[in-house]
Amino acid sequence: xxxxTERSGDAxxxxxxxxxxxxxxxxxxxxxxxxxxxxxxxFAEEEAAALLSxxxxxxxxxxxxxxxxxxxxxxHVLGWVExxxxxxxxxxxVFVPRRRTEYLVQRAVARTGPGVTVVDLCxxxxxxxxxxxSATSAAAGGSGPGWAxxxxxxxxxxxxxxxxxxxxxxxxxxxxGFGASVYLGDLFEALPGELRGRVDVLVANVPYVPTGExxxxxxxxxxxEPRHALDGGADGLDVLRRIAAGAPLWLTPxxxxxxxxxxxxxxxxxxxxxxxxxxxxxxxxEILESAELAATVVVGTYARRR
Ligand SMILES: C[S@@+](CC[C@H](N)C(=O)[O-])C[C@H]1O[C@@H](n2cnc3c(N)ncnc32)[C@H](O)[C@@H]1O
Numbered sequence: 001x002x003x004x005t006e007r008s009g010d011a012x013x014x015x016x017x018x019x020x021x022x023x024x025x026x027x028x029x030x031x032x033x034x035x036x037x038x039x040x041x042x043f044a045e046e047e048a049a050a051l052l053s054x055x056x057x058x059x060x061x062x063x064x065x066x067x068x069x070x071x072x073x074x075x076h077v078l079g080w081v082e083x084x085x086x087x088x089x090x091x092x093x094v095f096v097p098r099r100r101t102e103y104l105v106q107r108a109v110a111r112t113g114p115g116v117t118v119v120d121l122c123x124x125x126x127x128x129x130x131x132x133x134s135a136t137s138a139a140a141g142g143s144g145p146g147w148a149x150x151x152x153x154x155x156x157x158x159x160x161x162x163x164x165x166x167x168x169x170x171x172x173x174x175x176x177g178f179g180a181s182v183y184l185g186d187l188f189e190a191l192p193g194e195l196r197g198r199v200d201v202l203v204a205n206v207p208y209v210p211t212g213e214x215x216x217x218x219x220x221x222x223x224x225e226p227r228h229a230l231d232g233g234a235d236g237l238d239v240l241r242r243i244a245a246g247a248p249l250w251l252t253p254x255x256x257x258x259x260x261x262x263x264x265x266x267x268x269x270x271x272x273x274x275x276x277x278x279x280x281x282x283x284x285x286e287i288l289e290s291a292e293l294a295a296t297v298v299v300g301t302y303a304r305r306r
Contacts, residue, residue, distance in 0.1 A: 024052050024061065032065060039069040047074055054078050073220040084131035088174045093166040095229040097127035101205050103295035104265045105131040107288055108203045111261055111299075112136050115154040116200035119250070121187060121243060123160035124229065126171025126180075128203055133158055133178040156201070159183070161190035164226065187239070188246045199250045202262045206239035208232040208270065240264055240274055244281040244300065251302040259302035266298050274298040 029052055036044035051068065055061035067077045075081040075096045081088055083097045084105050090096055105128055112118065112132065120129035137155035158180035162168050171182045183190040209230045214222060221230060232238055244262065251260030262283060266274045275285035275298055283300025290296075 024055075024058075028052075028058075028061075032061070035065060035069055041068075050074065050078055054080070071219055071223065073224050076224060081125070081127070083127045084134070086127075086130060086134055088125060088127050088130060089170055090125045090127075091166065091170050092224070093226060094164070094170045095124040095167070095225050097125055100290075100293045100295035101128065101265060102131070103288075103290040103293045104128060104203060104205055104263060104297050105135070106290075107297045107299060108132050108201055108263050109135045109150055111201050111263070112150060112152065112156050113200070113258075114152045116152075116156045117195065117198055118156045118158050118201045118203065119191065119195065119199045120158065120160040121162075121202065121204040122206045122239065123162045123171050123182065124164075124167050124205070126160050126167075126174040126182060128205060129158045129160045129171070129180060130174045130178065132156065132201075132203070133175070133180065137178065159191060159195065161185060161187075163187075163190075164228065167229075187242055188250060191250070196250055197253060200252050200258075200260045202243075202247055202251060202260065203264075204240075204243055204262070205265045206232065206243065208236040208240065208266055210234060210236040235273065236267070236270055237273060237277065240266065240270075241277055244274075244277045244283065247300070248282050248302060254303055261302065262300045264298050264300075266296050268296050271296050271298050275300075 029048060032048040032051060033044045036047050041047050051061060051064050055064055064077050068074060073096055075090050076092045079089060081090045081097055084102045109132055118132055123129060133156060136150050136152050158175060158178060160171055160175065160180060161183040162171065163186050165184055168182050168184045175182060207228065207230050209232055211231055211234060214231055247262045253259065264274065271287045275287055278285040278298065278300030282304055284303040286299045288297045288299060
Protein backbone atom coordinates (compact mmCIF):
# COMPACT_ATOMS: atom_id res chain seq x y z
CA UNK A 1 0.00 0.00 0.00
CA UNK A 2 1.04 3.59 -0.36
CA UNK A 3 1.66 5.60 2.76
CA UNK A 4 -1.13 8.16 3.08
CA THR A 5 -0.95 11.34 5.08
CA GLU A 6 -1.76 11.39 8.78
CA ARG A 7 -4.69 13.62 7.86
CA SER A 8 -6.45 10.85 5.96
CA GLY A 9 -5.98 8.56 8.97
CA ASP A 10 -7.58 11.14 11.26
CA ALA A 11 -10.46 11.59 8.88
CA UNK A 12 -11.06 7.85 8.82
CA UNK A 13 -10.90 7.63 12.58
CA UNK A 14 -13.31 10.52 12.93
CA UNK A 15 -15.84 9.00 10.60
CA UNK A 16 -15.94 5.79 12.67
CA UNK A 17 -15.81 7.19 16.19
CA UNK A 18 -18.94 6.74 18.23
CA UNK A 19 -20.18 3.57 16.58
CA UNK A 20 -20.64 0.90 19.24
CA UNK A 21 -18.98 -2.42 18.42
CA UNK A 22 -22.33 -4.07 17.84
CA UNK A 23 -23.23 -1.54 15.19
CA UNK A 24 -20.50 -2.20 12.65
CA UNK A 25 -23.19 -2.05 10.04
CA UNK A 26 -22.93 -1.77 6.29
CA UNK A 27 -22.25 1.95 6.41
CA UNK A 28 -19.29 1.53 8.75
CA UNK A 29 -17.95 -1.38 6.74
CA UNK A 30 -18.26 0.62 3.54
CA UNK A 31 -16.41 3.53 5.12
CA UNK A 32 -13.60 1.24 6.27
CA UNK A 33 -13.29 -0.20 2.78
CA UNK A 34 -13.32 3.26 1.26
CA UNK A 35 -10.56 4.55 3.55
CA UNK A 36 -8.41 1.48 2.96
CA UNK A 37 -8.85 1.73 -0.77
CA UNK A 38 -7.99 5.43 -0.71
CA UNK A 39 -4.82 4.52 1.21
CA UNK A 40 -3.82 2.15 -1.59
CA UNK A 41 -4.75 -1.21 -0.04
CA UNK A 42 -5.26 -3.64 -2.91
CA PHE A 43 -7.29 -6.07 -0.82
CA ALA A 44 -9.41 -3.43 0.88
CA GLU A 45 -12.49 -5.66 1.36
CA GLU A 46 -10.52 -8.50 2.93
CA GLU A 47 -8.58 -6.12 5.15
CA ALA A 48 -11.79 -4.38 6.22
CA ALA A 49 -13.34 -7.72 7.15
CA ALA A 50 -10.32 -8.58 9.27
CA LEU A 51 -10.34 -5.22 11.04
CA LEU A 52 -14.09 -5.31 11.64
CA SER A 53 -13.94 -8.83 13.05
CA UNK A 54 -10.99 -8.04 15.32
CA UNK A 55 -11.90 -4.65 16.75
CA UNK A 56 -13.89 -4.98 19.97
CA UNK A 57 -15.18 -1.42 19.99
CA UNK A 58 -15.68 1.47 17.64
CA UNK A 59 -12.75 3.30 19.22
CA UNK A 60 -10.54 0.25 18.71
CA UNK A 61 -11.67 0.03 15.10
CA UNK A 62 -10.92 3.70 14.52
CA UNK A 63 -7.47 3.29 16.05
CA UNK A 64 -6.70 0.20 14.00
CA UNK A 65 -7.83 1.87 10.80
CA UNK A 66 -5.73 4.90 11.64
CA UNK A 67 -2.64 2.70 12.05
CA UNK A 68 -3.32 0.81 8.88
CA UNK A 69 -3.82 3.83 6.63
CA UNK A 70 -0.62 5.26 8.13
CA UNK A 71 1.16 2.24 6.64
CA UNK A 72 1.60 -0.23 9.51
CA UNK A 73 1.40 -3.86 8.32
CA UNK A 74 -2.12 -5.26 8.63
CA UNK A 75 -0.94 -8.18 10.75
CA HIS A 76 0.76 -5.88 13.26
CA VAL A 77 -2.43 -3.86 13.50
CA LEU A 78 -4.56 -6.95 14.00
CA GLY A 79 -2.09 -8.69 16.30
CA TRP A 80 -2.51 -11.94 14.42
CA VAL A 81 -1.62 -13.62 11.16
CA GLU A 82 -3.11 -16.58 9.32
CA UNK A 83 -0.35 -19.06 8.57
CA UNK A 84 -0.72 -22.67 7.46
CA UNK A 85 -4.28 -22.78 8.70
CA UNK A 86 -3.38 -21.40 12.13
CA UNK A 87 -4.14 -18.02 13.63
CA UNK A 88 -0.91 -16.94 15.28
CA UNK A 89 0.09 -13.93 17.32
CA UNK A 90 2.39 -11.40 15.67
CA UNK A 91 3.39 -8.16 17.34
CA UNK A 92 5.09 -4.96 16.15
CA UNK A 93 8.83 -5.50 15.81
CA VAL A 94 8.43 -9.12 14.75
CA PHE A 95 8.69 -10.35 11.15
CA VAL A 96 5.28 -11.16 9.67
CA PRO A 97 5.29 -14.79 8.41
CA ARG A 98 4.81 -14.92 4.65
CA ARG A 99 2.43 -17.23 2.85
CA ARG A 100 5.27 -18.64 0.68
CA THR A 101 6.97 -19.96 3.82
CA GLU A 102 4.19 -22.54 4.09
CA TYR A 103 6.20 -24.40 1.45
CA LEU A 104 9.15 -24.63 3.84
CA VAL A 105 6.73 -26.06 6.40
CA GLN A 106 5.41 -28.60 3.89
CA ARG A 107 8.92 -29.80 3.03
CA ALA A 108 9.89 -29.99 6.70
CA VAL A 109 6.74 -31.94 7.59
CA ALA A 110 7.62 -34.43 4.85
CA ARG A 111 10.98 -35.05 6.58
CA THR A 112 9.52 -35.76 10.01
CA GLY A 113 9.01 -39.16 11.60
CA PRO A 114 7.84 -40.38 15.01
CA GLY A 115 9.66 -38.74 17.88
CA VAL A 116 12.00 -36.65 15.74
CA THR A 117 13.66 -33.51 17.03
CA VAL A 118 12.89 -30.39 15.02
CA VAL A 119 14.80 -27.14 15.48
CA ASP A 120 13.45 -23.86 14.09
CA LEU A 121 16.36 -21.42 13.97
CA CYS A 122 15.67 -17.73 13.34
CA UNK A 123 12.16 -18.58 14.45
CA UNK A 124 10.69 -15.05 14.57
CA UNK A 125 7.07 -15.45 15.68
CA UNK A 126 7.56 -19.22 15.84
CA UNK A 127 5.16 -19.74 12.95
CA UNK A 128 7.17 -22.46 11.22
CA UNK A 129 7.57 -24.60 14.31
CA UNK A 130 3.95 -24.14 15.33
CA UNK A 131 2.78 -25.17 11.85
CA UNK A 132 5.05 -28.23 11.78
CA UNK A 133 3.78 -29.37 15.17
CA SER A 134 0.20 -28.68 14.19
CA ALA A 135 0.59 -30.80 11.07
CA THR A 136 2.39 -33.68 12.76
CA SER A 137 0.98 -34.02 16.26
CA ALA A 138 -1.86 -36.47 16.64
CA ALA A 139 -3.25 -34.34 19.44
CA ALA A 140 -3.16 -31.08 17.51
CA GLY A 141 -6.36 -29.70 16.13
CA GLY A 142 -4.95 -27.65 13.28
CA SER A 143 -3.84 -28.78 9.89
CA GLY A 144 -1.96 -27.30 7.02
CA PRO A 145 -4.03 -26.59 3.95
CA GLY A 146 -2.64 -27.79 0.65
CA TRP A 147 -0.54 -30.65 1.96
CA ALA A 148 -1.11 -33.96 3.63
CA UNK A 149 -0.73 -33.83 7.36
CA UNK A 150 1.46 -36.55 8.83
CA UNK A 151 0.16 -37.54 12.23
CA UNK A 152 2.80 -39.13 14.43
CA UNK A 153 1.74 -41.02 17.56
CA UNK A 154 4.96 -39.79 19.13
CA UNK A 155 5.00 -36.13 18.12
CA UNK A 156 8.13 -34.23 17.21
CA UNK A 157 10.01 -32.37 19.89
CA UNK A 158 10.37 -28.72 18.87
CA UNK A 159 13.11 -26.35 19.93
CA UNK A 160 13.15 -22.84 18.49
CA UNK A 161 15.50 -19.88 18.83
CA UNK A 162 15.93 -16.29 17.72
CA UNK A 163 18.31 -13.45 18.48
CA UNK A 164 15.52 -10.95 19.09
CA UNK A 165 13.85 -10.91 22.54
CA UNK A 166 10.55 -9.59 21.12
CA UNK A 167 10.45 -12.45 18.63
CA UNK A 168 11.28 -15.00 21.32
CA UNK A 169 8.43 -13.74 23.53
CA UNK A 170 6.04 -13.89 20.57
CA UNK A 171 7.19 -17.39 19.61
CA UNK A 172 6.71 -18.60 23.17
CA UNK A 173 3.07 -17.52 22.95
CA UNK A 174 2.56 -19.31 19.66
CA UNK A 175 4.09 -22.63 20.63
CA UNK A 176 2.86 -22.59 24.23
CA GLY A 177 0.28 -25.29 23.57
CA PHE A 178 2.83 -27.66 22.08
CA GLY A 179 5.29 -27.95 24.97
CA ALA A 180 8.09 -26.51 22.85
CA SER A 181 11.08 -24.56 24.14
CA VAL A 182 12.14 -21.22 22.68
CA TYR A 183 15.62 -19.83 23.39
CA LEU A 184 17.20 -16.43 22.93
CA GLY A 185 20.57 -16.13 21.23
CA ASP A 186 22.77 -16.12 18.16
CA LEU A 187 21.98 -19.14 15.94
CA PHE A 188 23.31 -22.40 17.46
CA GLU A 189 24.70 -20.64 20.54
CA ALA A 190 21.13 -20.40 21.79
CA LEU A 191 20.56 -24.16 21.74
CA PRO A 192 21.08 -26.58 24.64
CA GLY A 193 24.30 -28.53 24.09
CA GLU A 194 22.53 -31.86 24.52
CA LEU A 195 20.99 -31.36 21.06
CA ARG A 196 24.37 -31.79 19.34
CA GLY A 197 24.12 -34.68 16.89
CA ARG A 198 20.42 -35.16 17.68
CA VAL A 199 18.60 -32.74 15.39
CA ASP A 200 16.63 -34.60 12.72
CA VAL A 201 15.04 -31.61 11.00
CA LEU A 202 16.74 -28.21 11.15
CA VAL A 203 14.55 -25.60 9.55
CA ALA A 204 15.40 -21.93 9.11
CA ASN A 205 13.83 -19.03 7.33
CA VAL A 206 16.81 -16.73 7.68
CA PRO A 207 17.11 -13.08 6.65
CA TYR A 208 18.01 -13.41 2.97
CA VAL A 209 17.48 -10.07 1.27
CA PRO A 210 20.76 -8.77 -0.17
CA THR A 211 21.71 -5.54 1.61
CA GLY A 212 21.57 -3.51 -1.61
CA GLU A 213 18.01 -4.64 -2.26
CA UNK A 214 16.52 -3.65 1.09
CA UNK A 215 15.65 -0.24 -0.32
CA UNK A 216 13.34 -1.86 -2.90
CA UNK A 217 11.22 -3.68 -0.34
CA UNK A 218 7.66 -2.46 0.23
CA UNK A 219 7.49 0.18 2.98
CA UNK A 220 5.59 -2.20 5.26
CA UNK A 221 8.67 -4.43 5.41
CA UNK A 222 11.33 -1.73 5.14
CA UNK A 223 9.84 0.56 7.78
CA UNK A 224 8.10 -1.82 10.17
CA GLU A 225 10.09 -5.05 10.21
CA PRO A 226 13.47 -5.17 11.93
CA ARG A 227 16.49 -4.84 9.68
CA HIS A 228 18.06 -7.93 11.25
CA ALA A 229 15.03 -9.94 10.11
CA LEU A 230 15.57 -8.98 6.48
CA ASP A 231 19.21 -8.16 5.73
CA GLY A 232 21.21 -11.21 4.68
CA GLY A 233 24.42 -9.37 3.76
CA ALA A 234 25.98 -8.67 0.37
CA ASP A 235 24.41 -11.62 -1.49
CA GLY A 236 21.75 -12.37 1.13
CA LEU A 237 23.39 -15.62 2.18
CA ASP A 238 25.49 -14.62 5.21
CA VAL A 239 23.23 -16.28 7.80
CA LEU A 240 22.60 -19.29 5.57
CA ARG A 241 26.39 -19.83 5.29
CA ARG A 242 26.80 -19.73 9.07
CA ILE A 243 23.98 -22.22 9.58
CA ALA A 244 25.23 -24.60 6.89
CA ALA A 245 28.73 -24.50 8.40
CA GLY A 246 27.41 -25.30 11.87
CA ALA A 247 24.74 -27.80 10.87
CA PRO A 248 26.85 -31.01 10.78
CA LEU A 249 27.67 -30.62 14.47
CA TRP A 250 23.97 -30.54 15.36
CA LEU A 251 22.31 -32.83 12.80
CA THR A 252 21.74 -36.53 13.37
CA PRO A 253 24.78 -38.10 11.69
CA UNK A 254 24.39 -40.42 8.71
CA UNK A 255 24.17 -44.09 9.60
CA UNK A 256 22.28 -43.78 12.86
CA UNK A 257 18.85 -42.79 11.63
CA UNK A 258 18.29 -41.25 8.23
CA UNK A 259 20.80 -38.40 8.35
CA UNK A 260 19.39 -35.16 9.66
CA UNK A 261 18.55 -32.44 7.21
CA UNK A 262 18.67 -28.68 6.94
CA UNK A 263 15.87 -26.87 5.12
CA UNK A 264 16.19 -23.19 4.25
CA UNK A 265 14.04 -20.82 2.20
CA UNK A 266 15.91 -18.80 -0.43
CA UNK A 267 15.18 -16.85 -3.57
CA UNK A 268 15.26 -18.72 -6.85
CA UNK A 269 18.44 -16.91 -7.87
CA UNK A 270 20.16 -17.73 -4.59
CA UNK A 271 19.26 -21.42 -4.60
CA UNK A 272 22.19 -22.77 -6.68
CA UNK A 273 24.68 -20.85 -4.53
CA UNK A 274 22.95 -22.04 -1.36
CA UNK A 275 23.14 -25.62 -2.70
CA UNK A 276 26.91 -25.22 -3.26
CA UNK A 277 27.30 -23.86 0.25
CA UNK A 278 25.48 -26.88 1.69
CA UNK A 279 27.52 -29.26 -0.43
CA UNK A 280 30.72 -27.65 0.87
CA UNK A 281 29.48 -28.25 4.41
CA UNK A 282 28.97 -31.99 3.76
CA UNK A 283 25.23 -31.81 3.14
CA UNK A 284 23.75 -33.38 -0.02
CA UNK A 285 21.73 -30.53 -1.52
CA GLU A 286 18.41 -30.54 -3.30
CA ILE A 287 16.51 -27.54 -4.65
CA LEU A 288 12.72 -27.70 -4.37
CA GLU A 289 10.24 -25.25 -5.81
CA SER A 290 6.57 -24.49 -5.47
CA ALA A 291 5.04 -22.66 -8.41
CA GLU A 292 1.83 -22.23 -6.45
CA LEU A 293 3.50 -20.43 -3.55
CA ALA A 294 6.34 -18.92 -5.62
CA ALA A 295 8.71 -20.40 -3.08
CA THR A 296 12.13 -22.06 -3.18
CA VAL A 297 13.54 -24.31 -0.50
CA VAL A 298 17.04 -25.73 -0.41
CA VAL A 299 17.39 -28.98 1.52
CA GLY A 300 20.72 -30.38 2.65
CA THR A 301 20.81 -33.93 3.97
CA TYR A 302 23.69 -34.95 6.19
CA ALA A 303 24.92 -37.73 3.94
CA ARG A 304 28.65 -37.92 4.66
CA ARG A 305 30.85 -36.94 7.58
CA ARG A 306 33.46 -34.32 6.83
C1 LIG B 1 13.03 -13.60 7.82
S1 LIG B 1 12.74 -13.60 9.55
C2 LIG B 1 11.91 -15.17 9.68
C3 LIG B 1 11.12 -15.37 10.93
C4 LIG B 1 10.30 -16.67 10.94
N1 LIG B 1 11.16 -17.82 10.80
C5 LIG B 1 9.27 -16.65 9.85
O1 LIG B 1 9.46 -17.31 8.82
O2 LIG B 1 8.26 -15.96 10.01
C6 LIG B 1 14.37 -13.91 10.16
C7 LIG B 1 14.50 -14.03 11.68
O3 LIG B 1 15.89 -14.31 11.95
C8 LIG B 1 16.24 -13.72 13.18
N2 LIG B 1 17.70 -13.61 13.21
C9 LIG B 1 18.50 -12.81 12.47
N3 LIG B 1 19.79 -13.03 12.77
C10 LIG B 1 19.82 -14.01 13.71
C11 LIG B 1 20.87 -14.69 14.41
N4 LIG B 1 22.16 -14.40 14.20
N5 LIG B 1 20.53 -15.64 15.31
C12 LIG B 1 19.21 -15.95 15.53
N6 LIG B 1 18.18 -15.34 14.89
C13 LIG B 1 18.48 -14.39 13.99
C14 LIG B 1 15.50 -12.40 13.15
O4 LIG B 1 15.36 -11.85 14.45
C15 LIG B 1 14.17 -12.81 12.51
O5 LIG B 1 13.21 -13.13 13.49
